[in-house]
Amino acid sequence: MKLNILKFIGFFVLVAFFASCEQEAFEEYSSVPADAAPTLSVTIDSNTDSAMVVSYSINVPGRVTLAVVPATVDTPTIAEIELRSIDGSVTVDYFKHDNEAGSGTVTYEDLLPYTQYRVMAIAHNTDGVASDLFITDFIRTQDFANPVINGFTPGKADTDIDPEVMLGIEFSEPVTYVAGKSIHIGSAFYGYSETIVADSIVYDGNMVYFKHSKFPYSDYIFINVEEGAFVDVSGNIAPEVYTVNGVQLDWYFKTWMDPLQNLEIIFEKFLGSYACTDYSNSDSTSVDWGPYSVTITEDEDVEYGVIIDNFWAWGIQAKFQFHKDGTITCPEQVLDGIDLGDIYDGFDEDIYVRGWAPDLYTTAVGYWDYTDYSFDIALSFYTAEYGQIYDDIYQSYVVVTEEKNLSEQKTQMNRIRTF
Numbered sequence: 309m310k311l312n313i314l315k316f317i318g319f320f321v322l323v324a325f326f327a328s329c330e331q332e333a334f335e336e337y338s339s340v341p342a343d344a345a346p347t348l349s350v351t352i353d354s355n356t357d358s359a360m361v362v363s364y365s366i367n368v369p370g371r372v373t374l375a376v377v378p379a380t381v382d383t384p385t386i387a388e389i390e391l392r393s394i395d396g397s398v399t400v401d402y403f404k405h406d407n408e409a410g411s412g413t414v415t416y417e418d419l420l421p422y423t424q425y426r427v428m429a430i431a432h433n434t435d436g437v438a439s440d441l442f443i444t445d446f447i448r449t450q451d452f453a454n455p456v457i458n459g460f461t462p463g464k465a466d467t468d469i470d471p472e473v474m475l476g477i478e479f480s481e482p483v484t485y486v487a488g489k490s491i492h493i494g495s496a497f498y499g500y501s502e503t504i505v506a507d508s509i510v511y512d513g514n515m516v517y518f519k520h521s522k523f524p525y526s527d528y529i530f531i532n533v534e535e536g537a538f539v540d541v542s543g544n545i546a547p548e549v550y551t552v553n554g555v556q557l558d559w560y561f562k563t564w565m566d567p568l569q570n571l572e573i574i575f576e577k578f579l580g581s582y583a584c585t586d587y588s589n590s591d592s593t594s595v596d597w598g599p600y601s602v603t604i605t606e607d608e609d610v611e612y613g614v615i616i617d618n619f620w621a622w623g624i625q626a627k628f629q630f631h632k633d634g635t636i637t638c639p640e641q642v643l644d645g646i647d648l649g650d651i652y653d654g655f656d657e658d659i660y661v662r663g664w665a666p667d668l669y670t671t672a673v674g675y676w677d678y679t680d681y682s683f684d685i686a687l688s689f690y691t692a693e694y695g696q697i698y699d700d701i702y703q704s705y706v707v708v709t710e711e712k713n714l715s716e717q718k719t720q721m722n723r724i725r726t727f
Contacts, residue, residue: 664688
């Protein structure tokens with residue numbers, strides 16, 4: 309019994325010894341803690357025109373994250389800074405100093421002028437222990453640069469522009485209008501003139517738009533803006549926009565054609581039944597032949613081409629071509645179904661027709677009228693052997709709007725044999 313008691317006492321002494329040794333070992337291991345949180349310092353050393361210089365330092369080896377954030381952005385979370393993902397920040401940078409304490413200086417450019425920014429930063433030591441979040445005071449960038457013009461809407465020299473388009477100037481930065489400064493819009497052909505007032509100006513970021521009355525169709529529009537009519541928040545003035553036809557063309561464009569004059573839209577109006585009158589001069593008073601009935605159909609082989617049946621009142625065909633600029637041309641062509649003998653006995657030469665101009669300085673063209681779909685053209689008739697036989701025929705085509713008994717006349721009045 310005594311022996312058993314001694315064994316029991318010895319067991320507890322041994323357990324106590326081992327427990328004492330184990331505690332001492334744990335205390336020795338845990339006496340080396342993770343490094344303390346680092347100390348981070350950040351300063352904004354200077355700010356210039358749309359830029360700032362930032363310096364930082366960390367007192368132990370580790371890493372530093374800097375974020376330049378405008379005043380319009382809410383304070384980000386530490387996690388957002390650590391992940392370098394901040395909506396609205398200009399930039400987030402990450403710097404390593406793994407072997408020793410470190411510092412650095414960073415220049416941030418291309419910031420908005422005259423805008424408040426602050427720097428937010430956090431550091432981590434090599435054990436990953438984070439510093440406190442460091443936030444600088446706000447500082448406003450300076451602004452020494454004048455606004456410049458980056459572009460126009462519509463663009464310079466653009467064509468086919470809607471007469472009700474909103475005019476716009478894109479500046480390099482937001483600007484505002486200076487009361488009393490001149491903004492004027494004019495046109496080249498139809499006397500459009502308008503002065504833009506403050507209430508007609510619309511701002512959208514760096515864009516400035518001008519509300520205006522409707523521009524004329526098929527006209528060149530010129531915009532003039534006085535120097536200093538717009539300034540940025542620091543009072544720096546924007547340049548002038550100066551556009552005078554033939555002198556300087558900073559900003560101009562051409563409006564599209566009146567839809568009523570757009571041949572693509574109204575071409576079919578020139579097809580159908582017409583009455584044609586031939587005149588021996590361009591004053592539309594000296595009737596040579598007519599009026600006589602003709603039928604006009606589309607020539608599908610030619611853009612805006614037409615085929616005239618009963619041309620010249622001879623039951624033959626001729627081909628004209630309409631053009632978007634309001635003109636008509638008559639390509640040189642032989643008139644099948646008629647020869648010179650049909651007009652003068654004893655001849656059988658082919659008769660050709662082509663557009664005719666009264667002198668060497670004008671182009672042989674006719675003109676179409678969108679208001680009533682009539683058209684006129686000057687023509688020359690000739691043969692290969694004898695040259696021109698009629699060189700001063702002016703044809704006038706008028707739409708037949710109702711059934712009429714138009715007499716076909718083939719008189720020879722005012723005709724002179726020239727061969």
